[in-house]
Amino acid sequence: MAKKATSGGTKTARDTGGRTNARIKARDAETQSKIVTLADNVAKRALSGAEPVITVPTRTKSNTEWNAKKGILQMGKGAQERQLFNLSQAKSFMQTMLHSSSIKDLIAAEKTLSLRGMFYKGLHTVAGTKEKTFQDQDESDGILEDLEVSLGALREELHIFAKKAGTIVGNITLVDSGDEIDCRRMGSGGYAIPSIVESDIMQFKKCDAKFVLHVEKNTVWSRFNEDRFWEKHNCILTEGGGQPPRGVRRLLRRLNEELGLPIYCLLDCDPWGHYIYSVMKQGSISLAFESERLAIPSAKFIGIRAKDYYECELTDDVQIALNDTDIKRAKEIAAYPWFEKHKGWQREIDAMLKNGFKMEVESLITKDISYVTEEYVPERLRKRDWLD
């Protein structure tokens, strides 16, 4: 595999032009050394007659802790051993080694691969058996997450990318893989946010924007872009296609952390919108080990709020009745430790339950086509009327 390290030739030549090649190399060298250490430890134990074993931190709810001080979800100290000579662990042990080896190849070849690609790369029939190395992609994806936490290296650092989603426009110039992306000149389509946005791939060049407005849906984004909201209000406008993927979350986190930009989230008034906000702000259980690099504890929920029905004098056309699942989900979210002690959020979820209905951002169109861009958001910003 990865037999053609030279095939990255054009790309490497390009890198010297624009990309901070030295930074990529340093990061890759560090990741490689982590993988080699992992393999060395296994080999050492084997050669000394001990059983080969690796330790994998546990990615479960019970091993997830709420760090109130930092305002993020974090992984606890729980870890499991994965032994080669244990019938129930041998397969995942070997899968972990197999993917480690693939990643080493990837890094050496200076290439990245999708999660699906990694599944195929590792897939083969185990010699002398009829057994496949992986049952399905889910099994492969799980092993990759194990590797992330075991190695303490992000998926991006392992050269693995996911399906991308999300777009950006606004008063910022990015440099992505050596190309200068002026987000002020991105027409009606916008720049597609890539899956990997680490600082060695993407740099911030010139930013005039004072904040980021992140909206849930790309149709809402188009409304804001068409009204040139980002130009009038000197900001950056992003969307993540619903629950934003890691690339979008990481980019927002970097904009917040490195450039000090506040992040305002315009999401639907429903449990899904609240959950998206919760994940963006605090992180998620399944990716708790990533919170330190993905969560944005200072992110603000600018709306839609349950009170808007009355304050904005909306008609009942905007009402979408809460169903049983919604109500159950809303109560679960209200019980999250970071919402449980937050009076504003308790009131918000309570008000939504009392309303008995959800509201979408797009329903503000019942007031006027551009009500959301010209009145709603500007007023919320001016009055500093948000939940955080």
Place this chain on the structure above:
Amino acid sequence: MAKKATSGGTKTARDTGGRTNARIKARDAETQSKIVTLADNVAKRALSGAEPVITVPTRTKSNTEWNAKKGILQMGKGAQERQLFNLSQAKSFMQTMLHSSSIKDLIAAEKTLSLRGMFYKGLHTVAGTKEKTFQDQDESDGILEDLEVSLGALREELHIFAKKAGTIVGNITLVDSGDEIDCRRMGSGGYAIPSIVESDIMQFKKCDAKFVLHVEKNTVWSRFNEDRFWEKHNCILTEGGGQPPRGVRRLLRRLNEELGLPIYCLLDCDPWGHYIYSVMKQGSISLAFESERLAIPSAKFIGIRAKDYYECELTDDVQIALNDTDIKRAKEIAAYPWFEKHKGWQREIDAMLKNGFKMEVESLITKDISYVTEEYVPERLRKRDWLD
């Protein structure tokens, strides 16, 4: 509604800078006159004591014809009257009038709206009743398609956009809403293809590319972009997130028609991949009235082919068993008039059924990470080995 025609001010000012404002205005004027004519005819009938009625071409399978000469699906001559004084038609008659009026407002305000937005814009309780104007968005979407065919105006011309999906990079410079988009300098993310790509919004400025490679999934697109396939092979690289939305299909059609670029499609070897190709090439039943502007009769299917399993010496790791639904679907597709008489496609579908398995583009990774970009596609192009 649309009370703020002035709010398009910044945009309009911008237009004079880059956008071909005159062309947009001419198109909008034409669409407006179509809507006014529709309304005038209704008013005239009413004033002369006759029953208000509109005629809507029928969008059904039975009213879809295969035009073998043009190589596209077309809508037949079937049409239905929609009468105001008919209990079963009164509601859809009024819905059609309501949406016509909204579109007139939209065009006057120089704004565009999403399908969901149109639903909300038209939604209200009918005066003196407890009846809502629309049951749900599906009902609203259907009326908008009716209007497209009745008026002979594309959804884009009615100022309505859909969720966008798809990205582009390559040897072309686009101008979108006055912004120059150099697709050679789009980093790892690419330019997000907007929902509306008509020539008054998007122009082709400088194109050196000799063809377009369209791939099914955005993860595959990332592999080709990272290997800078478009640079090495002087082409344009696009993806449409599975079944490409109208914006992507229209853009490809324009690249094919206006710049004479051949379109090569790299899709999975499964009924879904074959269906995507069929829609891109011939059009679909539900959008048959659009085929003349969306279909690309000369589009070529470059792979994955059933024979590749043997020719590329793949292992059984790439096999995904066909299930009953797949088999049924494959037989349906084989019976499409444009596939039925096409020996190549009959052989292709037959070979897939004989194989008994599907294959994804990403499964070529089992050969090598960049096998698909460095060997598979270049060889197919060199040998002119495709289905068309």
